[in-house]
Amino acid sequence: MTQTDKPRTLDRIDRTILDTLQKDGRISNVELAKRVNLSASPCIDRVRKLEQDGFIEGYGAKLSASKLGLGTAAFIQVTLDRTTGAVFDQFRDAVVNIPEVAECHMVAGGFDYLLKLRLSSMEAYRAVLGRIVDLPGVLQTHTYVVIEKVKQDSGLPV
Amino acid sequence: MTQTDKPRTLDRIDRTILDTLQKDGRISNVELAKRVNLSASPCIDRVRKLEQDGFIEGYGAKLSASKLGLGTAAFIQVTLDRTTGAVFDQFRDAVVNIPEVAECHMVAGGFDYLLKLRLSSMEAYRAVLGRIVDLPGVLQTHTYVVIEKVKQDSGLPV
DNA sequence: GTTGATACAGAAGTAAATGCTGCATTTTAG
DNA sequence: CTAAAATGCAGCATTTACTTCTGTATCAAC
Incomplete structure (x- = not known):
């Protein structure tokens, strides 16, 4: 009883949130809410839930390897x-x-x-x-x- | 004359910013400023510059492959x-x-x-x-x- | 020593985040 | 089929964060 993905179903909005945050992980919550056609509060509720349920493991900046001398x-x-x-x-x-x-x-x-x-x-x-x-x-x-x-x-x- | 990294030097604070944003890309600017021991305004100035200079290519959420059925x-x-x-x-x-x-x-x-x-x-x-x-x-x-x-x-x- | 440029902190106005309340729709039980 | 409960959402108010501006300190060049 340690893993085996819970029976959590992602609806269309959840998928859009994940997709949006994957591409643009630093937009504000209101901006995210606009893009998924939701108001701010239910939007952040969903994001928190996605984080807690493990769908979102974290957020990170994508750095340029060549700029950092690792080309x-x-x-x-x-x-x-x-x-x-x-x-x-x-x-x-x-x-x-x-x-x-x-x-x-x-x-x-x-x-x-x-x-x-x-x-x-x-x-x-x-x-x-x-x-x-x-x-x-x-x-x-x-x-x-x-x-x-x-x-x-x-x-x-x- | 198309690339060959510009002679931009990253100081210690820039490196800390990149390192922090790489691990935690969705923290607020004031939180980032606290972690790098700076006030908010010079901190966001540096972030904007790092973005414009191409060191930061973007931001993204790290999604769970197994949770999304791609294990x-x-x-x-x-x-x-x-x-x-x-x-x-x-x-x-x-x-x-x-x-x-x-x-x-x-x-x-x-x-x-x-x-x-x-x-x-x-x-x-x-x-x-x-x-x-x-x-x-x-x-x-x-x-x-x-x-x-x-x-x-x-x-x-x- | 003076000029210019860079980097910073602090403050003010604006925008966003958070928590709460109420309403609508859907589920479940009876 | 009806009633109760639960879920999900929007709107509002408060707190917090963001953004821009201004002033100051530091450093380099002349």
Whole structure:
């Protein structure tokens, strides 16, 4: 009895609120109310409820990676030496503490982890790769440098 | 002369503002001013400047993928048949219109595109994969289903 | 030393957020 | 089918926040 999404039904207005806040998360409540054709009070009631029910996990600014000197991205496939079960935990604990690692996913099919890196340059990549291959249990890695970001949705994690 | 980050220097307060808004993008300006030890007016001046200079690209709500029935994620490597140059454009135009495709990156090394999918189920995956392999120029694909999200930073695109 | 530019705090007017009351529509029970 | 209860909404009043302006301090250039 810890999760399994409650039987909460989102009506059309709730969907519009989520959609609007996903695209424009810092508009005022009255502005949001106008866009969803509601007055201010029921609008904020719905937003509070969506937050409490977990549909909205938080709000954040979308920063420019290139402006902040993190214009290079790369994916690294990592295969672990699976002789001991502790290897996975050790790898995870280590990788979350590498700031350049923007994402880390455990995947099924061929290798074990897929990492997404945000970097300032290829020199930075070399340094980070050195740290990753030295992590305990890392058997081999394969890097794919991003040449062009074709599509990037925002708002939903995972 | 189209990009190459302007010689704008971010001081400590700017960094704190970006950091604060990245984690909590819907706090009021006075609350933000308190956290960065500034009064309201210079605080909003800085935020406006950071927006105009492109450091802040926007604001958005972080929605719960599992609550919205999109708890499954997968990566798909796509290799194209590179006989014609138009193939790349055709593929990109088509893939951005598939809503399940959350990200699409053109990569160097081994294959051509890496796609990140957000899905409701494995049935949905089957349907989307069918659409992708039928796109013009697609030679082969390889899918890696995400078993566990180990790390996910937010705020910075790419 | 003077000028100019930048960054800040404080105050005033405006706008928004919050909480309350009442009304309308829908649900549930009888 | 009717009556009671619940839900969802708009409107209003109070509190709070936002916005713009003005004045002052700091720093750099001349």
